[in-house]
Amino acid sequence: MSKVAMGARELALETLDSVKTTPTSLIKFQSNGRVIVFGDDEAINLCANFSEPLRVTRVSMSGSRQSADPGEAIALKKRQIKIEGHLGKFTVRLVDADDITETLQADIILDLNPQPLIKMEILPPGYLHESATGANSKTLENQLLEMTGEFEKPKYFKYDASICAHGVNGKTVCTRCIDACPAGAIGSLIEKIEVDPYLCQGGGACATACPSGAIQYVYPRLADSGNRVRKMLQAFRQQGGKQAIVMFHAETEFPQELLQQHASILPVRVEEVASVGMDLCLSTLVYGASQVVLLSNDEIPKLSLTELERQLEWLQTVLGSLGLEPQQISLQAISAEFTELKPGINVEPAIYTMPENKRHAIFQAVDHLYQQLDQPQELVDLPQGAPFGTATINESTCTLCMACVGACPGKALQDGSNREVPEIFFIESNCIQCGACTQTCPESAITISPRMIFDRERRNRSRPLNKDIPFACISCGKLFAPTSVITKITDQLKDHYMFNSTRAMDRLKMCEDCRVVDIVQDPEAMTGNFDPLN
Ligand code: SF4
Ligand code: SF4
Known part of the structure; x- marks a missing residue:
């Protein structure tokens, strides 16, 4: 690998790190050590003697006793378990067949069942699921102790209800963010959505899925991410770097083998790969990358992966129809091997500032590519689910x-x-x-x-x-309704017994005022005719 290439990467990555991003607000948790542990008798007894500040309530999935003695385990006794909340604020309801509910509060849930009681790919903060097989009492106690105290995490999202398509006139229309969230942090409020900032763990698939940009990822913001990448690529080129391959990844340690094999790989660490939307991918390409790769690992929730694949499908269709290689933007599992694409068409790198809005970012990037093509096609049909x-x-x-x-x-x-x-x-x-x-x-x-x-x-x-052309009242000439409405009504009522006279049919072609006058003057109408336009 040449020194020039290595130097270009070094400088590019220094530039990336030097670009400041807008800070986001923080979400705070307070956990005082109240623990509810679920499991069979043997498992929950591992937690019987934990020390302060841990105060453990044991719920036995298998036991038959139900005791008021706080020293004894509570038996589930065929009751349903409903768990809501997060670190510092869990509510557990044990509901029997007669709907009689026992309610418990906790800061932490320890679930020692083979499968977690909560069916979410990402469990709430403060919810620890551990296999009871081979579990060690001291290790569990230490894990729980680490979950007591005060904690904070970033608020990862911003939501603008004014452009959200979730609910329109009482009908549920868009649920893409809700469906894409592996943490179950997004719920419906009929006309808009609600994100629970305590349950949200920054997966970012919601913003990637959102067609309007109503929900935005802000850790960091799109404009900050785009501008960091733009400056990084500019620095890379200025130092003689060529054919940059930008890899968005969420690894603590980026594989050294990859860096050694390809001097043109520029790793960009992100909080979550699913938060890298098509807006940022496409902008990275027009800012001068020859390839953009989203690197997935085993920790990405399946829901997020599915969403990324769905989004990439339309984006790759766009790339192909603009004369680019669709795989210039791709999702790949992380490994020590990587095959570079052959250099594609030469796109002059863009230098514009990254827009804040995802749709603007996509259109601006598309415009940049389109202007550089010789005989581009005018439009392309996209797969179902594409947001255009x-x-x-x-x-x-x-x-x-x-x-x-x-x-x-x-x-x-x-x-x-x-x-x-x-x-x-x-x-x-x-x-x-x-x-x-x-x-x-x-x-x-x-x-x-x-x-x-x-x-x-x-x-x-x-x-x-x-x-439409407005319909003129046949009596006074006033324009009062679309012609199509009058045509439709006269057609629908022509065989109705109340409109079997020419005068009654003509009234359908009158404005409201003339209709009332005509009804009053028509002896036949006064004996029971009705007014279909009112
Ligand atoms: S025109 Fe487009 S944005 Fe408007 S309601 Fe129809 S699908 Fe939605
Ligand atoms: S995906 Fe976007 S538009 Fe659709 S419901 Fe969620 S926030 Fe609203």
């Missing part, structure tokens, strides 16, 4: 009721400024493919499909999706 795409409206069934416009959290669907002419406009760059519009439309007239338009002007343009 189009919407179309079936004009023959759409009544221009504007329900979709009101439901659209991305402001992709908008109504026209001319109130006299009902019209729906669409801005494709704003569409996050959440499906709120399709769920809301009473006529099932709108469909969405994932794709990306590469031309910025076309992507940002407001284009009409459907337009």
Whole structure:
């Protein structure tokens, strides 16, 4: 390996470390040593004589006694166990078949069952699951003692409910962050989500999955991460470094074999690999990396891995259609071996400042790549679940009721400024493919499909999706409703017995005022006709 190459990497990594990031707030825990231990009789008895400040309540999964004596174990006795909370604030409910509940409080849970009682890939802070087989009383006691006292951890996320697509008009629309969280830290509040900062352990898959950027990872922020990488790559090039391979990893020790084999590998340590979204991957590529690799290890929760793979699928489709090698951004299991890709097309490195918003970051990177291509294709269809795409409206069934416009959290669907002419406009760059519009439309007239338009002007343009002409009252001439609504109502009611006269049918084509006057003047209407428009 040449000295120039090694020097370039050294300087690049020094630059990376020197770039300051915005601090985030801290979440505090206070644990006073109250422990509830679950397990069979033999296992829980390992904890019978722990010393202060540990105060242990033992719950026997197998025992039959149920005693008020605090020195004795509580028997589960076929009761259901419900555990909520986190270090310093656990609530355990033992619920019997008659719904009679015994409630216990604890700072720490010690679970000595073969499988943890909580079915989460990441257990809450303060929840220790240990196999009872071969467990040692002293070791367990020391582990619990380490969990007493005051602790703090970063608040990893920021949430903006105003652009969240979780709930629209009482309907659940987007649950991507909830589904991607391996810690079960995100819940629904019907119209928005709620992240429990105590349960959140910074996995970051929520922000990677979020189509709108409503939930953001802030440890560090996207803009800080992007700017660190940009400056690192600039320093690398200035020192003669070429074909940089940026590897995002969460290892304490990066494999030395890899560094020795490839002078162009620039390891970037992150808190969690799943927090590296497609925004940062793509930006890293346009900032001058020839390859971007997300290095996974056995500790990444399966949910997070699945989310990364799902996101990479659409990103690699975008890369391929821009003439790049899709594998220039990839997810790989960490190992001592690594195969470099052959150099691809030459992309002039970007120097712009990293945007704060994930969608802006992706579009800016796409624009940078698109400008450099000779004969690029205009757009690409993306796999289902991609957060970009189009919407179309079936004009023959759409009544221009504007329900979709009101439901659209991305402001992709908008109504026209001319109130006299009902019209729906669409801005494709704003569409996050959440499906709120399709769920809301009473006529099932709108469909969405994932794709990306590469031309910025076309992507940002407001284009009409459907337009009606206003209907003029046949009596006074006032414009009062979309023509499509009047056509639909007259069609639906033409065979109704209450509209078998021409006069009754004509009333459907009148504004509200004229309709009332006509009903009063029509002796037939006064004997029981009804007004379908009211
Ligand atoms: S828009 Fe983002 S924050 Fe809102 S529910 Fe969907 S993934 Fe979660
Ligand atoms: S147009 Fe439909 S899919 Fe697109 S953001 Fe608006 S509601 Fe969601």
